[in-house]
Amino acid sequence: MQLADKVIVVTGGAGFLGAKFCAAIAxxxxxxxxxxVDAATAERVAVQITATCPGRAEAVVLDITSAASINALIRDLQQKHGRIDALVNNAYPRNREYGKKLEEVTYDSFCENVGLHLGGYFLTAQQFSLYFRQHGGGNIINMSSIYGTMTPRFEVYADTPMTMPVEYAAIKSAINQLTRYFAQYFKGDGIRVNSLSPGGILDGQPEPFLRKYNIHCSSKGMLDPQDVCGSLMYLLSDASLYVTGHNLLVDDGFSL
Ligand SMILES: NC(=O)c1ccc[n+]([C@@H]2O[C@H](COP(=O)([O-])OP(=O)(O)OC[C@H]3O[C@@H](n4cnc5c(N)ncnc54)[C@H](O)[C@@H]3O)[C@@H](O)[C@H]2O)c1
Incomplete structure:
Protein backbone atom coordinates (compact mmCIF):
# COMPACT_ATOMS: atom_id res chain seq x y z
CA MET A 1 0.00 0.00 0.00
CA GLN A 2 2.66 2.48 -1.09
CA LEU A 3 0.05 5.02 -2.17
CA ALA A 4 -2.55 4.74 0.62
CA ASP A 5 -5.13 7.54 0.29
CA LYS A 6 -3.00 9.55 -2.13
CA VAL A 7 -5.10 11.41 -4.71
CA ILE A 8 -3.43 10.90 -8.09
CA VAL A 9 -4.67 12.40 -11.35
CA VAL A 10 -3.91 10.38 -14.49
CA THR A 11 -4.64 12.37 -17.65
CA GLY A 12 -5.63 10.10 -20.50
CA GLY A 13 -6.59 7.66 -17.73
CA ALA A 14 -9.11 5.91 -19.98
CA GLY A 15 -6.45 4.98 -22.54
CA PHE A 16 -4.28 1.93 -23.17
CA LEU A 17 -1.59 2.69 -20.58
CA GLY A 18 -3.64 5.13 -18.48
CA ALA A 19 -6.26 2.53 -17.48
CA LYS A 20 -3.49 0.14 -16.34
CA PHE A 21 -1.79 2.94 -14.42
CA CYS A 22 -5.06 3.81 -12.66
CA ALA A 23 -5.61 0.16 -11.68
CA ALA A 24 -2.04 -0.07 -10.33
CA ILE A 25 -2.57 3.10 -8.27
CA ALA A 26 -5.80 1.72 -6.79
CA VAL A 37 -11.81 13.71 -22.74
CA ASP A 38 -13.55 10.39 -23.34
CA ALA A 39 -16.11 10.55 -20.52
CA ALA A 40 -17.85 7.22 -21.22
CA THR A 41 -14.64 5.15 -21.29
CA ALA A 42 -13.27 6.95 -18.23
CA GLU A 43 -16.44 6.05 -16.34
CA ARG A 44 -16.22 2.40 -17.41
CA VAL A 45 -12.56 2.21 -16.35
CA ALA A 46 -13.26 3.80 -12.95
CA VAL A 47 -16.21 1.51 -12.18
CA GLN A 48 -14.23 -1.59 -13.08
CA ILE A 49 -11.22 -0.57 -10.96
CA THR A 50 -13.33 0.31 -7.93
CA ALA A 51 -15.03 -3.09 -8.11
CA THR A 52 -11.75 -5.02 -8.03
CA CYS A 53 -9.05 -2.98 -6.22
CA PRO A 54 -8.44 -2.00 -2.57
CA GLY A 55 -8.21 1.70 -3.41
CA ARG A 56 -10.66 3.40 -5.69
CA ALA A 57 -10.99 5.27 -8.93
CA GLU A 58 -13.20 8.11 -10.04
CA ALA A 59 -13.85 9.40 -13.55
CA VAL A 60 -13.70 13.06 -14.51
CA VAL A 61 -13.86 14.79 -17.88
CA LEU A 62 -10.69 16.71 -18.68
CA ASP A 63 -9.27 18.42 -21.74
CA ILE A 64 -5.55 19.00 -21.18
CA THR A 65 -5.53 21.79 -23.78
CA SER A 66 -7.99 23.93 -21.78
CA ALA A 67 -6.88 25.90 -18.72
CA ALA A 68 -10.54 26.21 -17.65
CA SER A 69 -10.97 22.43 -17.75
CA ILE A 70 -7.75 21.80 -15.79
CA ASN A 71 -8.62 24.38 -13.16
CA ALA A 72 -12.17 23.07 -12.76
CA LEU A 73 -10.67 19.62 -12.07
CA ILE A 74 -8.21 21.00 -9.51
CA ARG A 75 -10.99 22.98 -7.79
CA ASP A 76 -13.36 19.99 -7.66
CA LEU A 77 -10.70 17.61 -6.29
CA GLN A 78 -9.59 20.10 -3.66
CA GLN A 79 -13.22 20.53 -2.57
CA LYS A 80 -13.92 16.80 -2.53
CA HIS A 81 -10.67 15.39 -1.07
CA GLY A 82 -8.93 18.44 0.41
CA ARG A 83 -5.75 17.34 -1.35
CA ILE A 84 -4.12 16.33 -4.61
CA ASP A 85 -0.85 14.43 -4.31
CA ALA A 86 0.30 13.79 -7.84
CA LEU A 87 -0.26 14.32 -11.54
CA VAL A 88 0.59 11.75 -14.21
CA ASN A 89 0.74 13.71 -17.48
CA ASN A 90 -0.22 10.79 -19.72
CA ALA A 91 -2.87 11.89 -22.26
CA TYR A 92 -2.07 11.36 -25.94
CA PRO A 93 -3.87 13.96 -28.04
CA ARG A 94 -3.22 13.89 -31.77
CA ASN A 95 -5.00 15.19 -34.87
CA ARG A 96 -6.33 13.16 -37.83
CA GLU A 97 -3.11 13.64 -39.80
CA TYR A 98 -0.90 12.17 -37.07
CA GLY A 99 1.31 9.18 -37.86
CA LYS A 100 2.28 10.05 -41.45
CA LYS A 101 5.79 9.67 -42.81
CA LEU A 102 8.05 12.72 -42.65
CA GLU A 103 7.56 13.64 -46.35
CA GLU A 104 3.80 13.93 -45.86
CA VAL A 105 3.68 15.94 -42.62
CA THR A 106 2.43 19.48 -43.29
CA TYR A 107 3.57 22.48 -41.31
CA ASP A 108 0.06 23.10 -39.95
CA SER A 109 -0.35 19.52 -38.85
CA PHE A 110 3.09 19.44 -37.23
CA CYS A 111 2.30 22.60 -35.26
CA GLU A 112 -1.15 21.35 -34.27
CA ASN A 113 0.20 18.08 -32.86
CA VAL A 114 3.00 19.82 -30.99
CA GLY A 115 0.46 22.28 -29.60
CA LEU A 116 -1.98 19.60 -28.47
CA HIS A 117 0.52 17.19 -26.92
CA LEU A 118 3.51 19.27 -25.77
CA GLY A 119 1.33 22.34 -25.17
CA GLY A 120 -1.21 20.27 -23.22
CA TYR A 121 1.50 18.69 -21.06
CA PHE A 122 2.98 22.13 -20.37
CA LEU A 123 -0.40 23.65 -19.49
CA THR A 124 -1.38 20.78 -17.19
CA ALA A 125 2.02 20.72 -15.44
CA GLN A 126 1.94 24.52 -15.09
CA GLN A 127 -1.52 24.63 -13.50
CA PHE A 128 -0.85 21.67 -11.17
CA SER A 129 2.54 23.11 -10.14
CA LEU A 130 0.91 26.37 -9.13
CA TYR A 131 -1.65 24.42 -7.08
CA PHE A 132 1.10 22.25 -5.53
CA ARG A 133 3.19 25.31 -4.63
CA GLN A 134 0.22 26.80 -2.77
CA HIS A 135 -0.57 23.54 -0.98
CA GLY A 136 2.83 22.43 0.33
CA GLY A 137 4.08 20.34 -2.58
CA GLY A 138 3.27 17.58 -5.03
CA ASN A 139 4.62 15.14 -7.53
CA ILE A 140 4.50 15.27 -11.34
CA ILE A 141 5.34 12.43 -13.71
CA ASN A 142 5.44 13.26 -17.41
CA MET A 143 4.98 10.33 -19.75
CA SER A 144 7.73 10.48 -22.31
CA SER A 145 9.22 7.78 -24.54
CA ILE A 146 12.55 6.30 -25.55
CA TYR A 147 12.12 8.44 -28.67
CA GLY A 148 12.61 11.49 -26.50
CA THR A 149 16.27 10.47 -26.18
CA MET A 150 17.24 7.93 -28.87
CA THR A 151 17.32 8.35 -32.64
CA PRO A 152 14.74 6.10 -34.29
CA ARG A 153 15.74 2.76 -35.78
CA PHE A 154 13.67 3.19 -38.95
CA GLU A 155 14.62 -0.28 -40.18
CA VAL A 156 12.33 -1.93 -37.60
CA TYR A 157 9.32 -0.30 -39.32
CA ALA A 158 10.32 -1.43 -42.85
CA ASP A 159 7.57 -3.42 -44.65
CA THR A 160 4.91 -2.28 -42.16
CA PRO A 161 2.48 0.65 -42.36
CA MET A 162 4.01 1.91 -39.09
CA THR A 163 6.51 4.70 -38.57
CA MET A 164 7.92 6.70 -35.72
CA PRO A 165 6.27 10.09 -36.25
CA VAL A 166 8.61 13.05 -36.47
CA GLU A 167 6.29 15.11 -34.26
CA TYR A 168 6.57 12.45 -31.56
CA ALA A 169 10.39 12.75 -31.40
CA ALA A 170 10.14 16.54 -31.17
CA ILE A 171 7.38 16.41 -28.54
CA LYS A 172 8.91 13.75 -26.29
CA SER A 173 12.43 15.24 -26.32
CA ALA A 174 10.86 18.57 -25.38
CA ILE A 175 8.90 16.87 -22.59
CA ASN A 176 12.19 15.53 -21.17
CA GLN A 177 13.62 19.03 -21.07
CA LEU A 178 10.34 20.46 -19.73
CA THR A 179 10.67 17.94 -16.89
CA ARG A 180 14.14 19.22 -15.96
CA TYR A 181 13.00 22.84 -16.35
CA PHE A 182 10.04 22.37 -14.00
CA ALA A 183 12.15 20.36 -11.50
CA GLN A 184 14.67 23.18 -11.36
CA TYR A 185 12.08 25.99 -11.33
CA PHE A 186 10.13 24.53 -8.42
CA LYS A 187 13.12 23.47 -6.31
CA GLY A 188 12.39 24.31 -2.69
CA ASP A 189 8.59 24.24 -3.21
CA GLY A 190 8.18 20.55 -2.32
CA ILE A 191 7.47 19.72 -5.95
CA ARG A 192 9.37 17.01 -7.74
CA VAL A 193 9.07 16.37 -11.44
CA ASN A 194 10.26 13.29 -13.34
CA SER A 195 9.60 11.66 -16.67
CA LEU A 196 8.99 8.02 -17.48
CA SER A 197 10.10 6.74 -20.89
CA PRO A 198 8.76 3.35 -21.94
CA GLY A 199 9.96 1.49 -24.99
CA GLY A 200 7.49 -0.21 -27.31
CA ILE A 201 4.38 -1.69 -25.70
CA LEU A 202 2.70 -4.79 -27.12
CA ASP A 203 -0.55 -3.87 -28.83
CA GLY A 204 -1.08 -6.22 -31.76
CA GLN A 205 1.92 -5.05 -33.80
CA PRO A 206 2.82 -7.19 -36.86
CA GLU A 207 5.16 -10.14 -36.31
CA PRO A 208 7.96 -8.92 -38.68
CA PHE A 209 8.13 -5.66 -36.71
CA LEU A 210 8.29 -7.50 -33.37
CA ARG A 211 11.09 -9.76 -34.62
CA LYS A 212 13.21 -6.79 -35.75
CA TYR A 213 12.45 -4.79 -32.61
CA ASN A 214 13.15 -7.60 -30.16
CA ILE A 215 16.65 -8.27 -31.53
CA HIS A 216 17.74 -5.04 -29.81
CA CYS A 217 16.35 -6.00 -26.38
CA SER A 218 17.86 -7.77 -23.40
CA SER A 219 15.21 -10.38 -22.53
CA LYS A 220 11.48 -9.89 -23.18
CA GLY A 221 11.53 -7.38 -26.04
CA MET A 222 8.33 -5.36 -26.47
CA LEU A 223 6.73 -4.94 -23.06
CA ASP A 224 3.21 -5.29 -21.68
CA PRO A 225 1.58 -2.24 -20.03
CA GLN A 226 1.98 -3.94 -16.60
CA ASP A 227 5.76 -3.98 -17.11
CA VAL A 228 5.81 -0.16 -16.85
CA CYS A 229 3.56 0.07 -13.78
CA GLY A 230 6.28 -0.76 -11.21
CA SER A 231 8.42 2.15 -12.35
CA LEU A 232 5.45 4.50 -12.19
CA MET A 233 4.63 3.28 -8.66
CA TYR A 234 8.25 3.97 -7.69
CA LEU A 235 8.11 7.53 -9.02
CA LEU A 236 4.73 8.13 -7.34
CA SER A 237 5.76 6.73 -3.98
CA ASP A 238 8.04 7.96 -1.22
CA ALA A 239 10.61 5.37 -2.36
CA SER A 240 11.68 8.06 -4.86
CA LEU A 241 11.31 10.99 -2.44
CA TYR A 242 14.63 12.59 -3.43
CA VAL A 243 14.46 11.80 -7.14
CA THR A 244 13.65 14.84 -9.26
CA GLY A 245 14.45 15.98 -12.80
CA HIS A 246 15.08 12.35 -13.78
CA ASN A 247 14.05 10.47 -16.91
CA LEU A 248 13.47 6.80 -16.14
CA LEU A 249 13.77 4.52 -19.19
CA VAL A 250 11.89 1.21 -19.16
CA ASP A 251 12.67 -0.46 -22.47
CA ASP A 252 14.42 -3.80 -21.85
CA GLY A 253 17.57 -2.23 -23.26
CA PHE A 254 16.13 -1.35 -26.70
CA SER A 255 17.61 2.16 -26.70
CA LEU A 256 21.15 0.98 -25.82
N1 LIG B 1 1.57 2.82 -26.01
C1 LIG B 1 2.90 2.88 -26.15
O1 LIG B 1 3.53 2.02 -26.80
C2 LIG B 1 3.68 3.99 -25.50
C3 LIG B 1 5.07 3.88 -25.43
C4 LIG B 1 5.80 4.92 -24.86
C5 LIG B 1 5.14 6.01 -24.36
N2 LIG B 1 3.78 6.10 -24.44
C6 LIG B 1 3.15 7.30 -23.90
O2 LIG B 1 2.21 6.94 -22.92
C7 LIG B 1 1.13 7.88 -22.91
C8 LIG B 1 -0.20 7.13 -23.08
O3 LIG B 1 -0.17 6.44 -24.31
P1 LIG B 1 -1.30 5.37 -24.72
O4 LIG B 1 -0.67 4.45 -25.70
O5 LIG B 1 -1.95 4.82 -23.51
O6 LIG B 1 -2.34 6.30 -25.52
P2 LIG B 1 -3.90 6.05 -25.81
O7 LIG B 1 -4.19 6.73 -27.11
O8 LIG B 1 -4.29 4.62 -25.68
O9 LIG B 1 -4.63 6.85 -24.64
C9 LIG B 1 -4.56 8.23 -24.59
C10 LIG B 1 -5.78 8.77 -23.85
O10 LIG B 1 -5.66 10.21 -23.87
C11 LIG B 1 -6.97 10.73 -24.03
N3 LIG B 1 -6.89 12.10 -24.55
C12 LIG B 1 -6.63 12.49 -25.83
N4 LIG B 1 -6.67 13.83 -25.92
C13 LIG B 1 -6.92 14.31 -24.67
C14 LIG B 1 -7.07 15.60 -24.12
N5 LIG B 1 -6.97 16.70 -24.88
N6 LIG B 1 -7.31 15.72 -22.79
C15 LIG B 1 -7.43 14.60 -22.00
N7 LIG B 1 -7.32 13.35 -22.48
C16 LIG B 1 -7.07 13.20 -23.79
C17 LIG B 1 -7.67 9.75 -24.99
O11 LIG B 1 -9.08 9.87 -24.91
C18 LIG B 1 -7.13 8.42 -24.51
O12 LIG B 1 -7.98 7.83 -23.54
C19 LIG B 1 1.44 8.88 -24.04
O13 LIG B 1 2.14 9.96 -23.51
C20 LIG B 1 2.35 8.08 -24.94
O14 LIG B 1 3.18 8.90 -25.72
C21 LIG B 1 3.05 5.11 -24.99
Missing part, protein backbone atom coordinates in the same frame (compact mmCIF):
# COMPACT_ATOMS: atom_id res chain seq x y z
CA UNK A 27 -4.08 -1.61 -6.06
CA UNK A 28 -1.57 0.34 -3.94
CA UNK A 29 -4.43 1.97 -2.00
CA UNK A 30 -4.48 5.26 -3.89
CA UNK A 31 -7.43 7.19 -5.29
CA UNK A 32 -6.93 7.15 -9.07
CA UNK A 33 -8.57 10.06 -10.85
CA UNK A 34 -9.29 8.83 -14.38
CA UNK A 35 -9.16 12.19 -16.18
CA UNK A 36 -9.95 11.97 -19.89
Missing amino acids: EQGGIAVVAD
Whole structure:
Protein backbone atom coordinates (compact mmCIF):
# COMPACT_ATOMS: atom_id res chain seq x y z
CA MET A 1 0.00 0.00 0.00
CA GLN A 2 2.66 2.48 -1.09
CA LEU A 3 0.05 5.02 -2.17
CA ALA A 4 -2.55 4.74 0.62
CA ASP A 5 -5.13 7.54 0.29
CA LYS A 6 -3.00 9.55 -2.13
CA VAL A 7 -5.10 11.41 -4.71
CA ILE A 8 -3.43 10.90 -8.09
CA VAL A 9 -4.67 12.40 -11.35
CA VAL A 10 -3.91 10.38 -14.49
CA THR A 11 -4.64 12.37 -17.65
CA GLY A 12 -5.63 10.10 -20.50
CA GLY A 13 -6.59 7.66 -17.73
CA ALA A 14 -9.11 5.91 -19.98
CA GLY A 15 -6.45 4.98 -22.54
CA PHE A 16 -4.28 1.93 -23.17
CA LEU A 17 -1.59 2.69 -20.58
CA GLY A 18 -3.64 5.13 -18.48
CA ALA A 19 -6.26 2.53 -17.48
CA LYS A 20 -3.49 0.14 -16.34
CA PHE A 21 -1.79 2.94 -14.42
CA CYS A 22 -5.06 3.81 -12.66
CA ALA A 23 -5.61 0.16 -11.68
CA ALA A 24 -2.04 -0.07 -10.33
CA ILE A 25 -2.57 3.10 -8.27
CA ALA A 26 -5.80 1.72 -6.79
CA GLU A 27 -4.08 -1.61 -6.06
CA GLN A 28 -1.57 0.34 -3.94
CA GLY A 29 -4.43 1.97 -2.00
CA GLY A 30 -4.48 5.26 -3.89
CA ILE A 31 -7.43 7.19 -5.29
CA ALA A 32 -6.93 7.15 -9.07
CA VAL A 33 -8.57 10.06 -10.85
CA VAL A 34 -9.29 8.83 -14.38
CA ALA A 35 -9.16 12.19 -16.18
CA ASP A 36 -9.95 11.97 -19.89
CA VAL A 37 -11.81 13.71 -22.74
CA ASP A 38 -13.55 10.39 -23.34
CA ALA A 39 -16.11 10.55 -20.52
CA ALA A 40 -17.85 7.22 -21.22
CA THR A 41 -14.64 5.15 -21.29
CA ALA A 42 -13.27 6.95 -18.23
CA GLU A 43 -16.44 6.05 -16.34
CA ARG A 44 -16.22 2.40 -17.41
CA VAL A 45 -12.56 2.21 -16.35
CA ALA A 46 -13.26 3.80 -12.95
CA VAL A 47 -16.21 1.51 -12.18
CA GLN A 48 -14.23 -1.59 -13.08
CA ILE A 49 -11.22 -0.57 -10.96
CA THR A 50 -13.33 0.31 -7.93
CA ALA A 51 -15.03 -3.09 -8.11
CA THR A 52 -11.75 -5.02 -8.03
CA CYS A 53 -9.05 -2.98 -6.22
CA PRO A 54 -8.44 -2.00 -2.57
CA GLY A 55 -8.21 1.70 -3.41
CA ARG A 56 -10.66 3.40 -5.69
CA ALA A 57 -10.99 5.27 -8.93
CA GLU A 58 -13.20 8.11 -10.04
CA ALA A 59 -13.85 9.40 -13.55
CA VAL A 60 -13.70 13.06 -14.51
CA VAL A 61 -13.86 14.79 -17.88
CA LEU A 62 -10.69 16.71 -18.68
CA ASP A 63 -9.27 18.42 -21.74
CA ILE A 64 -5.55 19.00 -21.18
CA THR A 65 -5.53 21.79 -23.78
CA SER A 66 -7.99 23.93 -21.78
CA ALA A 67 -6.88 25.90 -18.72
CA ALA A 68 -10.54 26.21 -17.65
CA SER A 69 -10.97 22.43 -17.75
CA ILE A 70 -7.75 21.80 -15.79
CA ASN A 71 -8.62 24.38 -13.16
CA ALA A 72 -12.17 23.07 -12.76
CA LEU A 73 -10.67 19.62 -12.07
CA ILE A 74 -8.21 21.00 -9.51
CA ARG A 75 -10.99 22.98 -7.79
CA ASP A 76 -13.36 19.99 -7.66
CA LEU A 77 -10.70 17.61 -6.29
CA GLN A 78 -9.59 20.10 -3.66
CA GLN A 79 -13.22 20.53 -2.57
CA LYS A 80 -13.92 16.80 -2.53
CA HIS A 81 -10.67 15.39 -1.07
CA GLY A 82 -8.93 18.44 0.41
CA ARG A 83 -5.75 17.34 -1.35
CA ILE A 84 -4.12 16.33 -4.61
CA ASP A 85 -0.85 14.43 -4.31
CA ALA A 86 0.30 13.79 -7.84
CA LEU A 87 -0.26 14.32 -11.54
CA VAL A 88 0.59 11.75 -14.21
CA ASN A 89 0.74 13.71 -17.48
CA ASN A 90 -0.22 10.79 -19.72
CA ALA A 91 -2.87 11.89 -22.26
CA TYR A 92 -2.07 11.36 -25.94
CA PRO A 93 -3.87 13.96 -28.04
CA ARG A 94 -3.22 13.89 -31.77
CA ASN A 95 -5.00 15.19 -34.87
CA ARG A 96 -6.33 13.16 -37.83
CA GLU A 97 -3.11 13.64 -39.80
CA TYR A 98 -0.90 12.17 -37.07
CA GLY A 99 1.31 9.18 -37.86
CA LYS A 100 2.28 10.05 -41.45
CA LYS A 101 5.79 9.67 -42.81
CA LEU A 102 8.05 12.72 -42.65
CA GLU A 103 7.56 13.64 -46.35
CA GLU A 104 3.80 13.93 -45.86
CA VAL A 105 3.68 15.94 -42.62
CA THR A 106 2.43 19.48 -43.29
CA TYR A 107 3.57 22.48 -41.31
CA ASP A 108 0.06 23.10 -39.95
CA SER A 109 -0.35 19.52 -38.85
CA PHE A 110 3.09 19.44 -37.23
CA CYS A 111 2.30 22.60 -35.26
CA GLU A 112 -1.15 21.35 -34.27
CA ASN A 113 0.20 18.08 -32.86
CA VAL A 114 3.00 19.82 -30.99
CA GLY A 115 0.46 22.28 -29.60
CA LEU A 116 -1.98 19.60 -28.47
CA HIS A 117 0.52 17.19 -26.92
CA LEU A 118 3.51 19.27 -25.77
CA GLY A 119 1.33 22.34 -25.17
CA GLY A 120 -1.21 20.27 -23.22
CA TYR A 121 1.50 18.69 -21.06
CA PHE A 122 2.98 22.13 -20.37
CA LEU A 123 -0.40 23.65 -19.49
CA THR A 124 -1.38 20.78 -17.19
CA ALA A 125 2.02 20.72 -15.44
CA GLN A 126 1.94 24.52 -15.09
CA GLN A 127 -1.52 24.63 -13.50
CA PHE A 128 -0.85 21.67 -11.17
CA SER A 129 2.54 23.11 -10.14
CA LEU A 130 0.91 26.37 -9.13
CA TYR A 131 -1.65 24.42 -7.08
CA PHE A 132 1.10 22.25 -5.53
CA ARG A 133 3.19 25.31 -4.63
CA GLN A 134 0.22 26.80 -2.77
CA HIS A 135 -0.57 23.54 -0.98
CA GLY A 136 2.83 22.43 0.33
CA GLY A 137 4.08 20.34 -2.58
CA GLY A 138 3.27 17.58 -5.03
CA ASN A 139 4.62 15.14 -7.53
CA ILE A 140 4.50 15.27 -11.34
CA ILE A 141 5.34 12.43 -13.71
CA ASN A 142 5.44 13.26 -17.41
CA MET A 143 4.98 10.33 -19.75
CA SER A 144 7.73 10.48 -22.31
CA SER A 145 9.22 7.78 -24.54
CA ILE A 146 12.55 6.30 -25.55
CA TYR A 147 12.12 8.44 -28.67
CA GLY A 148 12.61 11.49 -26.50
CA THR A 149 16.27 10.47 -26.18
CA MET A 150 17.24 7.93 -28.87
CA THR A 151 17.32 8.35 -32.64
CA PRO A 152 14.74 6.10 -34.29
CA ARG A 153 15.74 2.76 -35.78
CA PHE A 154 13.67 3.19 -38.95
CA GLU A 155 14.62 -0.28 -40.18
CA VAL A 156 12.33 -1.93 -37.60
CA TYR A 157 9.32 -0.30 -39.32
CA ALA A 158 10.32 -1.43 -42.85
CA ASP A 159 7.57 -3.42 -44.65
CA THR A 160 4.91 -2.28 -42.16
CA PRO A 161 2.48 0.65 -42.36
CA MET A 162 4.01 1.91 -39.09
CA THR A 163 6.51 4.70 -38.57
CA MET A 164 7.92 6.70 -35.72
CA PRO A 165 6.27 10.09 -36.25
CA VAL A 166 8.61 13.05 -36.47
CA GLU A 167 6.29 15.11 -34.26
CA TYR A 168 6.57 12.45 -31.56
CA ALA A 169 10.39 12.75 -31.40
CA ALA A 170 10.14 16.54 -31.17
CA ILE A 171 7.38 16.41 -28.54
CA LYS A 172 8.91 13.75 -26.29
CA SER A 173 12.43 15.24 -26.32
CA ALA A 174 10.86 18.57 -25.38
CA ILE A 175 8.90 16.87 -22.59
CA ASN A 176 12.19 15.53 -21.17
CA GLN A 177 13.62 19.03 -21.07
CA LEU A 178 10.34 20.46 -19.73
CA THR A 179 10.67 17.94 -16.89
CA ARG A 180 14.14 19.22 -15.96
CA TYR A 181 13.00 22.84 -16.35
CA PHE A 182 10.04 22.37 -14.00
CA ALA A 183 12.15 20.36 -11.50
CA GLN A 184 14.67 23.18 -11.36
CA TYR A 185 12.08 25.99 -11.33
CA PHE A 186 10.13 24.53 -8.42
CA LYS A 187 13.12 23.47 -6.31
CA GLY A 188 12.39 24.31 -2.69
CA ASP A 189 8.59 24.24 -3.21
CA GLY A 190 8.18 20.55 -2.32
CA ILE A 191 7.47 19.72 -5.95
CA ARG A 192 9.37 17.01 -7.74
CA VAL A 193 9.07 16.37 -11.44
CA ASN A 194 10.26 13.29 -13.34
CA SER A 195 9.60 11.66 -16.67
CA LEU A 196 8.99 8.02 -17.48
CA SER A 197 10.10 6.74 -20.89
CA PRO A 198 8.76 3.35 -21.94
CA GLY A 199 9.96 1.49 -24.99
CA GLY A 200 7.49 -0.21 -27.31
CA ILE A 201 4.38 -1.69 -25.70
CA LEU A 202 2.70 -4.79 -27.12
CA ASP A 203 -0.55 -3.87 -28.83
CA GLY A 204 -1.08 -6.22 -31.76
CA GLN A 205 1.92 -5.05 -33.80
CA PRO A 206 2.82 -7.19 -36.86
CA GLU A 207 5.16 -10.14 -36.31
CA PRO A 208 7.96 -8.92 -38.68
CA PHE A 209 8.13 -5.66 -36.71
CA LEU A 210 8.29 -7.50 -33.37
CA ARG A 211 11.09 -9.76 -34.62
CA LYS A 212 13.21 -6.79 -35.75
CA TYR A 213 12.45 -4.79 -32.61
CA ASN A 214 13.15 -7.60 -30.16
CA ILE A 215 16.65 -8.27 -31.53
CA HIS A 216 17.74 -5.04 -29.81
CA CYS A 217 16.35 -6.00 -26.38
CA SER A 218 17.86 -7.77 -23.40
CA SER A 219 15.21 -10.38 -22.53
CA LYS A 220 11.48 -9.89 -23.18
CA GLY A 221 11.53 -7.38 -26.04
CA MET A 222 8.33 -5.36 -26.47
CA LEU A 223 6.73 -4.94 -23.06
CA ASP A 224 3.21 -5.29 -21.68
CA PRO A 225 1.58 -2.24 -20.03
CA GLN A 226 1.98 -3.94 -16.60
CA ASP A 227 5.76 -3.98 -17.11
CA VAL A 228 5.81 -0.16 -16.85
CA CYS A 229 3.56 0.07 -13.78
CA GLY A 230 6.28 -0.76 -11.21
CA SER A 231 8.42 2.15 -12.35
CA LEU A 232 5.45 4.50 -12.19
CA MET A 233 4.63 3.28 -8.66
CA TYR A 234 8.25 3.97 -7.69
CA LEU A 235 8.11 7.53 -9.02
CA LEU A 236 4.73 8.13 -7.34
CA SER A 237 5.76 6.73 -3.98
CA ASP A 238 8.04 7.96 -1.22
CA ALA A 239 10.61 5.37 -2.36
CA SER A 240 11.68 8.06 -4.86
CA LEU A 241 11.31 10.99 -2.44
CA TYR A 242 14.63 12.59 -3.43
CA VAL A 243 14.46 11.80 -7.14
CA THR A 244 13.65 14.84 -9.26
CA GLY A 245 14.45 15.98 -12.80
CA HIS A 246 15.08 12.35 -13.78
CA ASN A 247 14.05 10.47 -16.91
CA LEU A 248 13.47 6.80 -16.14
CA LEU A 249 13.77 4.52 -19.19
CA VAL A 250 11.89 1.21 -19.16
CA ASP A 251 12.67 -0.46 -22.47
CA ASP A 252 14.42 -3.80 -21.85
CA GLY A 253 17.57 -2.23 -23.26
CA PHE A 254 16.13 -1.35 -26.70
CA SER A 255 17.61 2.16 -26.70
CA LEU A 256 21.15 0.98 -25.82
N1 LIG B 1 1.57 2.82 -26.01
C1 LIG B 1 2.90 2.88 -26.15
O1 LIG B 1 3.53 2.02 -26.80
C2 LIG B 1 3.68 3.99 -25.50
C3 LIG B 1 5.07 3.88 -25.43
C4 LIG B 1 5.80 4.92 -24.86
C5 LIG B 1 5.14 6.01 -24.36
N2 LIG B 1 3.78 6.10 -24.44
C6 LIG B 1 3.15 7.30 -23.90
O2 LIG B 1 2.21 6.94 -22.92
C7 LIG B 1 1.13 7.88 -22.91
C8 LIG B 1 -0.20 7.13 -23.08
O3 LIG B 1 -0.17 6.44 -24.31
P1 LIG B 1 -1.30 5.37 -24.72
O4 LIG B 1 -0.67 4.45 -25.70
O5 LIG B 1 -1.95 4.82 -23.51
O6 LIG B 1 -2.34 6.30 -25.52
P2 LIG B 1 -3.90 6.05 -25.81
O7 LIG B 1 -4.19 6.73 -27.11
O8 LIG B 1 -4.29 4.62 -25.68
O9 LIG B 1 -4.63 6.85 -24.64
C9 LIG B 1 -4.56 8.23 -24.59
C10 LIG B 1 -5.78 8.77 -23.85
O10 LIG B 1 -5.66 10.21 -23.87
C11 LIG B 1 -6.97 10.73 -24.03
N3 LIG B 1 -6.89 12.10 -24.55
C12 LIG B 1 -6.63 12.49 -25.83
N4 LIG B 1 -6.67 13.83 -25.92
C13 LIG B 1 -6.92 14.31 -24.67
C14 LIG B 1 -7.07 15.60 -24.12
N5 LIG B 1 -6.97 16.70 -24.88
N6 LIG B 1 -7.31 15.72 -22.79
C15 LIG B 1 -7.43 14.60 -22.00
N7 LIG B 1 -7.32 13.35 -22.48
C16 LIG B 1 -7.07 13.20 -23.79
C17 LIG B 1 -7.67 9.75 -24.99
O11 LIG B 1 -9.08 9.87 -24.91
C18 LIG B 1 -7.13 8.42 -24.51
O12 LIG B 1 -7.98 7.83 -23.54
C19 LIG B 1 1.44 8.88 -24.04
O13 LIG B 1 2.14 9.96 -23.51
C20 LIG B 1 2.35 8.08 -24.94
O14 LIG B 1 3.18 8.90 -25.72
C21 LIG B 1 3.05 5.11 -24.99
